[in-house]
Amino acid sequence: MKTAVIGAGAIGGYLAAMLAEAGHDVSLCVRMPFDELTLEEEGKARKVSARIIDEPSDLPGGSGSADLVVVATKAQDTASARPWLEALVGSQTLILMAQNGVEHEERVAAIQLSGTIVPSIVYIAAERVAPGRIVHHYSSRLILPDDVAGRQVGEFFGETKLSVEIEPEFLTAAWRKLLSNVVANPITALTLRRMEVFQDEAIRQLGMDLLAEAIAVGRAAGAKFGDGEHERVLDQYSRANSNSGSSMLYDRLAGRRLEHEYLTGAVVRAGKRLGIPTPLNAAILALLSAVDRAPIERP
Numbered sequence: 001m002k003t004a005v006i007g008a009g010a011i012g013g014y015l016a017a018m019l020a021e022a023g024h025d026v027s028l029c030v031r032m033p034f035d036e037l038t039l040e041e042e043g044k045a046r047k048v049s050a051r052i053i054d055e056p057s058d059l060p061g062g063s064g065s066a067d068l069v070v071v072a073t074k075a076q077d078t079a080s081a082r083p084w085l086e087a088l089v090g091s092q093t094l095i096l097m098a099q100n101g102v103e104h105e106e107r108v109a110a111i112q113l114s115g116t117i118v119p120s121i122v123y124i125a126a127e128r129v130a131p132g133r134i135v136h137h138y139s140s141r142l143i144l145p146d147d148v149a150g151r152q153v154g155e156f157f158g159e160t161k162l163s164v165e166i167e168p169e170f171l172t173a174a175w176r177k178l179l180s181n182v183v184a185n186p187i188t189a190l191t192l193r194r195m196e197v198f199q200d201e202a203i204r205q206l207g208m209d210l211l212a213e214a215i216a217v218g219r220a221a222g223a224k225f226g227d228g229e230h231e232r233v234l235d236q237y238s239r240a241n242s243n244s245g246s247s248m249l250y251d252r253l254a255g256r257r258l259e260h261e262y263l264t265g266a267v268v269r270a271g272k273r274l275g276i277p278t279p280l281n282a283a284i285l286a287l288l289s290a291v292d293r294a295p296i297e298r299p
């Protein structure tokens with residue numbers, strides 16, 4: 001099948017590898033071309049068979065002929081993917097949104113595409129360490145909605161290392177992933193530390209307090225959270241490879257723009273709409289916005 005991945009970063013690179021290894025034709029749509037894509041797992045690197053393209057006019061096949069397009073830019077860059085989407089998407093195309101947050105459909109709605117948008121929840125901890133070089137740290141799960149399009153997307157990944165889960169309670173699962181992103185991403189990005197930061201008792205307490213607000217907002221938004229969500233999120237960090245960080249930490253370290261408005265910002269916005277106070281998340285959002293507005297110093 002003809003597939004394309006927009007954004008050759010950590011997640012785009014990893015998913016491109018899975019699609020290539022499942023036997024699909026993969027076009028990697030990039031802003032800055034590089035020679036080859038490699039994926040490193042457990043210290044071993046392998047080359048990924050994908051065509052690297054930096055101009056929509058160089059895509060193979062006719063306009064709108066992709067079977068699957070994966071959008072794997074940061075959320076704030078989704079609008080800039082428009083020329084790629086317009087070239088790739090036809091009425092039969094599935095558009096997989098491989099991004100964090102809970103507002104997947106809204107991000108592409110303005111582009112008015114004729115294909116089918118499929119939100120997803122990505123549990124893949126990966127890092128782009130150089131252009132075209134992806135390191136996979138841990139976890140390889142993709143959660144898709146329990147509908148026809150979600151199942152069709154799942155079939156593309158066949159017998160790869162990626163574990164595809166079809167989730168009937170997709171809204172709850174999406175909010176559950178957001179819970180982990182409103183703690184790990186801001187705290188690692190603000191402290192410039194990796195997951196080992198959660199061994200600090202005061203940081204774990206801050207995480208618990210951020211989670212209490214986000215859980216209340218998620219419940220008001222319709223997420224069916226049980227008891228023990230706090231512990232589940234924080235335990236997940238204890239089990240994480242302590243050398244891994246978060247996508248927001250990697251952006252800060254590289255002097256790139258941050259995704260805070262779509263993670264912590266999504267909780268604060270929903271809290272305002274639903275009448276749930278989120279003072280701690282609002283404070284974290286203010287700090288992240290200030291960091292994001294600082295003059296960019298590229299390392």
Ligand SMILES: NC(=O)C1=CN([C@@H]2O[C@H](COP(=O)(O)OP(=O)(O)OC[C@H]3O[C@@H](n4cnc5c(N)ncnc54)[C@H](OP(=O)(O)O)[C@@H]3O)[C@@H](O)[C@H]2O)C=CC1
Nearest residue numbers: 007008009010011030031073077080081099100125126247
């Ligand atoms: N990394 C992780 O462990 C995880 C990340 N996520 C989520 O996945 C999503 C992607 O994150 P991640 O892979 O980490 O991000 P990265 O920054 O590693 O990769 C994003 C890529 O998108 C590219 N890009 C941006 N705009 C365009 C465009 N218009 N055309 C082509 N390419 C473009 C960037 O290009 P350039 O190289 O030019 O900057 C970059 O290579 C985010 O929503 C993140 O929150 C979810 C789970 C885990």
Ligand SMILES: CC(C)(CO)C(=O)C(=O)O
Nearest residue numbers: 124125180181184246247
């Ligand atoms: C931290 C992690 C891997 C899971 O919470 C993530 O989703 C991210 O880096 O954006």
